[in-house]
Amino acid sequence: MSTVLVIGAGGVSSVCVHKMAMNADIFSDIHLASRTKSKCDAIAASVKERTGVGISTYEIDAEEVPAMVNLIKKVGPSLVVNLALPYQDLPIMDACLEAGVNYLDTANYEPKEEAKFEYKWQWAYHERFKQAGLMALLGSGFDPGVTSVFTMWLKKHKLKTIRQLDILDCNGGDHGQHFATNFNPEINIREVTAPARHWENGEWVETPAMQVMTEFDFAEVGTRNAYLMYHEELESLSKFIPELQRARFWMTFGDAYIKHLTVLQNVGMTSIEPIRYQGKDIIPLQFLAAVLPKPESLGETTKGKTNIGVIATGEALDGSGEKTFYINNICDHEDAYEETGNQAVSYTTGVPAMIGSAMVVQGTWQGAGVFNMEECDPDPFMEMLGAHGLPWNVTELDGPVNF
Template sequence: MGKILVIGAGGVGSVAVHKMAMNADIFSEITLASRRVAKCDAIAESVLARTGVTIATAEVDADDVDATSALIERVKPDLVCNLALPYQDLNIMDACLRTGVHYMDTANYEPRDEAKFEYGWQWAYHDRFKEAGLMALLGSGFDPGVTSVFASYIKKHLLDRIDTLDILDCNGGDHGQHFATNFNPEINIREVTAPSRHWADGQWVEGPALSHKQTFDFEAVGEKNMYLMYHEELESLAKHYPEIKRIRFWMTFGDAYLKHLEVLQNVGMTRIDPVMYEGREIIPLQFLKAVLPEPSSLGETTKGKTNIGDIATGSKDGQDKTVYVYNICDHEEAYAETGNQAVSYTTGVPAMIGAAMILTGKWTGQGVFNMEQFDPDPYMDMLNKHGLPWQVKELDAPLAF
């Protein structure tokens, strides 16, 4: 039905193209591109072995708008699916505008030299995409992505009015390493060490990183400490659902992870400003990324489950209600299907579904859009059919602070 160019050959890109190949009725031609074509070729071999589908590969520096534009002109895709680093979002959007192709990503832009991720830079492209008759879909991962679709599903079907929304992200997996991150270490550590931030009564409330925690009993995982954090979907949900009084994001971390992170911060290894070493500048966090395990290498040893979802309070037919919409994903099952662990799987599958929404015309528009701006039903239906089934529960009480 449509040709797609996927840029980015990490774990998420691997999952996405595996799942695209399993849906050849939607994705008629798939090209996977990355700075290192050897990574693309290895994924292509796995896709062929697992699905029987041959995908094309290419080499591209996504920081180079000219090179990316030339690749798009050569491949002539209907959609560019950006699964590269969020630093590269704007360059790839520029290339899409230059070549007249729809755009999609899973994480919002952030500059390399500042740990600040917000939608403002990409929302500023709205008029340009609208005038070009093109669509840009932002954040079709799990969080952001599915959690925003869960919110729109809750608003459409479960509650007449949403008062509070809490997004809970629990990774109960164990990879056997002393310290490793389940997705790009540089991005992960920048997120975790940023100040906490949540939306309350029409304004942002900030606090120190990891300063608020509570324990929650996650189905299929058990009790875990979860910490209040800032995450980008809070910004778009606050914009598009102004009636919600409070929106928060929580993520679980084990004590060992936090102790390692504290030590790394204390000795300066999480810095993103350059330091001189043997006559040349290096970025400590980028060096740390180089010595930590590659996240895509953790799939074979990771066991356990993830549990990610939304808890919303509000009213339905005049009655106060608390509802919980969530997904449980098994690391070992994800690895058996795609060769990647569940953190990559829970982002790569939604990337495939977001691309499918565009290519099938289920979601259409001209300009730059966030996930919660579209009908959740076809997306939710595909989640159930393609490996991320969701559940709905009514809770007796809302989440405490």
């Protein structure tokens, strides 16, 4: 039984904290902090109503390292779970090092002034965490996170080598809004508008954003347009699977989303360059994020399902030649809302954050330093995944995908 401190009070945090409270045998004492304490209080009230578990809440600016250190020392957790914004990863890691506590997040660091997310900044912390005897677990969401674990489970149980990998993320949900994002609008739009990159023959291949598209028939959702994007697990997977010849990430978007996003780009509203307005500098994308619907407000109206998984091709473990496997999860938005008060996009990230936290606090995954999900044994994580709301399915395909 362990004490944990969760930072952030969005939809993912809400799901994670609800699921922690449902596993009081693992998480005996849960603390929640964010810049806006009222959001923490609202989550705590929901958790109390649904589970009967009480949660302590705090106001904190996660970028203020001394304040974070003081809070960590006050709470005394064995793990800090960072579910705040990617910009805040490094100061929270600094605070964990100073306070002497383990660290976990769901998304890698991204500087505010540049739409460029990669692991190099956090990997640079490895020796400091190692010397401190602490563990930092990166990317314990769905993608990254579960998709990485799916891949390594296939490599452990089905494929001796993986030469080709495609990650497919489909949200077939309808929230009834003209335009809204299913997670933090600022982070979502920065990701989507960045150039696409994929790994091929030992190097990165870059293409313009949202220019490469394929159709894929997603079970229980239907045929959707999936667009080639860059996503951070491609960086870690290409590092930890040296034989990987090609790795790509695909995400589905509807025509209405693409139309709205194109207009917003054309008028400059997705820019992260400051502009002067009424004597003040403002960031257009931050202003846009402030006027868009909050992702955590979409749960009640969202219908449909998500379908996220990986397709891997390589040499079969049993020596039977080349084989292709598809491993995926399907999550229902309405079921997720009924259980936690949040839609499935938050649910599919918040549940893995809880499971990764359980892996660390129970000592199932151990180590001193900075680790990605690919470096850990996939089996115990996969066992919990199926038992806590995200069942998975493995299918052998006739051959490699050719899109």
